[in-house]
Amino acid sequence: MGFDRELLKGSIALLLLRLLSERDMYGYEIIQESMRRSQDAFEFKEGTLYPALHQLHKRGYIRSEWRTGENGKQRKYYGLTAAGKKAARRSEQEWFSFTKVVNAILSKANT
Amino acid sequence: MGFDRELLKGSIALLLLRLLSERDMYGYEIIQESMRRSQDAFEFKEGTLYPALHQLHKRGYIRSEWRTGENGKQRKYYGLTAAGKKAARRSEQEWFSFTKVVNAILSKANT
């Protein structure tokens, strides 16, 4: 991943919820899309992604549906439920306030 | 803590290193100081703090020293080693680039 792996924790769900709030996506697409947007700095591992998706599903935040892609391959598309959309907004808010607090502590440590 | 606990992971070491780069502090002081700076939004738990400090010590990033405070109580002061100062700069850099990437993914998800 490039980053200290520990930094990632907690932001996984946030990223998934926000990505899916844009449009329905299938697993492999999520991996590629997040790499593309981060210029390969960020790479979802499959061992991370699928369990995370399933967990969000279990929590009722996402729904899943098999569709056949243009290439004839079966793809499992994931999308947000109503609760998921709420959770997306909530977790994004939490992310902003969290980074704000960390940055506050950091900046005061510089003086 | 208020936040999704998972968000914290990985930023703990960062915060400790940056706080100690400012001045030597003892454990209890770190807890109070981080609460003060975040307006009580951020509270280090003792079960989190001390193991984290010991781990940083084991990695050679911090040194510790018992001193007697003005109130007559024994306090264990922690400070950064040379390696710790380097690690502080490194982890701060990593934090900034990490938040940049996450924000990049988030912002594109809004369009």
Add this chain to the structure above:
DNA sequence: GTTCATACCTCGTTATGCGATGTATAAGGT
């Protein structure tokens, strides 16, 4: 016809936050 990209998944290891719990001292109230 074999290799590669696509596409899904699970399991076990490892790491870690932190609640619970324990110890000890000093201060302050009653």
Add this chain to the structure above:
DNA sequence: ACCTTATACATCGCATAACGAGGTATGAAC
């Protein structure tokens, strides 16, 4: 004198989670 509270250190065990490794299946390309 006694109790509570704040200070100050620490450990242990539970639960959670990232992810490397491994597994299966399909279509395309060479």
